Each structure stands twice: as structure tokens, then as C-alpha cells.
Amino acid sequence: MKKFISALFSLAALSFAANVQVLAPEGAEFSPDAPNMVHSIVRASVSETGNTPVDGGAEIQLRTNVMTMGSSFVVVCEQINNGTVVGSGRQKAGSIDDLDVAIDGAVKSALANVSENDSDDSYASTAARQEPQPNVVVYVAEDGDRGDPNDNFAHKRPTRNYVSYGLGAALWHNYDFTEDRCDESAECHKKYDEDRSWEQAFVFHYARIFEVIPQAAITIVNNMNMSFGDEWQLHETFLLGGRFFPSTGTITPFLGAGFGLGIQLDDHYYENDESFAIGLAGGAELGVIFFRNSATQLEVGLAWDALWDGFDSFDRRFGAGSFYIAINY
Secondary structure (H helix, E strand, O other), X not given: OHHHHHHHHHHHHHHHOXXXXXXXXXXXXXXXXXXXXXXXXXXXXXXXXXXXXXOOOOOEEEEEEEEEEOOEEEEEEEEEEOOEEEEXXXXXXXXXXXXXXXXXXXXXXXXXXXXXXXXXXXOOOOOOOOOOOOOOOOOOOOOOOOOOOOOOHHHOOOOEEEEEEEEEEEEEEXXXXXXXXXXXXXXXXXXXXXXXXXXXXXXXXXXXXEEEEOOEEEEEEEEEEEEOOOOOEEEEEEEEEEEEOOOOOOOEEEEEEEEEEEEEEEOOOOOHHHHEEEEEEEEEEEXXXXXXXXXXXXXXXXXXXXXXXXXXXXXXXXEEEEEEEEEEO
């Protein structure tokens, strides 16, 4: 008797099941295999609801959007029927390890009101709606063209912002300088002769990192190189630039460059007009970021900064190469 009743319940569940077209997920850019992984989890979750996931056309469609907020992930699933959103679910995962649970919860919330009769256009909700439908902001051009509804602020990727502090060692150099002076008797003698010197120094590294996409970031970098002793110098640059990330894994190398301004205080020279410099500056950086997908990162980098004295010529150049270890958070 129990087997007969179980069979009746199984037949009833099959009669209520609907075909659900699982659309390709949006926003799954945190790793190369993420789109396939998210798509597979969504299909499995659809099956667990008693419905049938299909790739072809179906009256019911399921759209999934994965968004990043710092080190967290927000999953939004929407049930679409005839172009209209009739159900939605939203879940948040604190880390990538919990992403499958968030996807499963969002899918089940979105499909909670699937009609008992798939051929009927009316949808009777079998559960209370978990989340209200998200507001959609549509860009309207001056000529009245509404444009692509998918190209709106609601679909933009959140920017990850990091502040970076680091310390390290540096190797600083100035420039060759020789100048002759003639007195009133027309006799000339050397004022002074300073060869280019290379000095060990310390570096204090500060940066703001704005990851606009997983493969690139906008950066503001400040490297301060300091050396003290019988002769001392301060070499500091402020650079606006960017970084390129060839991968998006846990351990990620990067290559960056920037352009801006710099200042120099140098006690090798004897007069104020030579011991202080301000002018254009440029720099390049190369390094590795550990724990890339974490809220706190470890960065190891190499940097080279160049400063040209004055804004009208590039005859005198100070430079500094540095190695630093930094914490990004």
C-alpha cells in the first residue's frame, strides 16, 4: 500500500514539472572556468526543484547574474515567462566556497512560483516571494533612444577598492654634474664636480587600487625613497596609472605603469637650486599578489621610478629602484 501511495506522489510531481531553459550566466568573470561551473550548478538546482533544465527554447527561462562585492558574491536569479520577470531570488555568499549554496538558494526562490500547468499562462505562487524584483535603471539618450536594456547601471560590475601599505629596500641614483665659473678676472675654475652616485635607501610604498575589471585596475601610487647619513636624499613620486593582470587566480602576477609628478631633496649638491628638484615623473612596477580573491591581500613588488628636474628639459634625471612587501585591504 505504501509503495502504491509513493508511486501516486511521484506521478503527481512529474505532472507538475516544467521545462526550464537555463540561460548562460552573466557576471561570472572571477575565473576562466567560472561560467561553466555556475551553469552546471544552476542546472542541478533546477533539477532538485522537480523541473527539467533544457538548453533549447522553453516557455520558462531562468536568468542568473553573479556580482562581486569586495570578497563576497551576490547571486540574482530571475524566472522569465514571455519576456516578463515573474519570480526572482537573491542570495549572498561570503566567499567562493559558499557560492554553490547561494546559487542553489537563489534558483529555488526564483522557481518557487512555477505554475502547476506549464501550458497555462497564469502563474499561481506556491510560496511567498522572497525578494522584490530589482529596480532597473535604463539609460535614455538625449534623442530619446532607450538603448539596450541590458546596458544599464544595474548590470555594472562593482569596483573592488584596495589601500596598499608597504616597506622595502631601494637603490637610488642622482646625475653627473660639472660646472665651471668665471670670476671678474676672467679666470675660470671648477665650481664643483659631482659624479653620479648610487646609494642604498629605504622605501615606503602607498597605493590605491581600483579593480574595474578582473584583468585591469586603475592605480594611484606613491613611492617615497629615503636615505640618511653623511649625505642624505629624499626621492618621492606620485603616479597615476594602471595595472594588468594576466590571470585571475589566487596567486596573480601583475604589470603596471604610471605617470605624474615627483620631488627630490639631495644633499650631494651644495646650493639650493641643485639640492632640490621638482618635475615630471614616471614609473613601472612588476609583482605578484597572493590571496587575490580575499578581502586582505599580500603583495610583493619591484618598482622603478624616474624624476626629471624641471618641466622644460630632461637633462637631469634622478632614479630609484625598489623592492617592497605590502598589505592590501
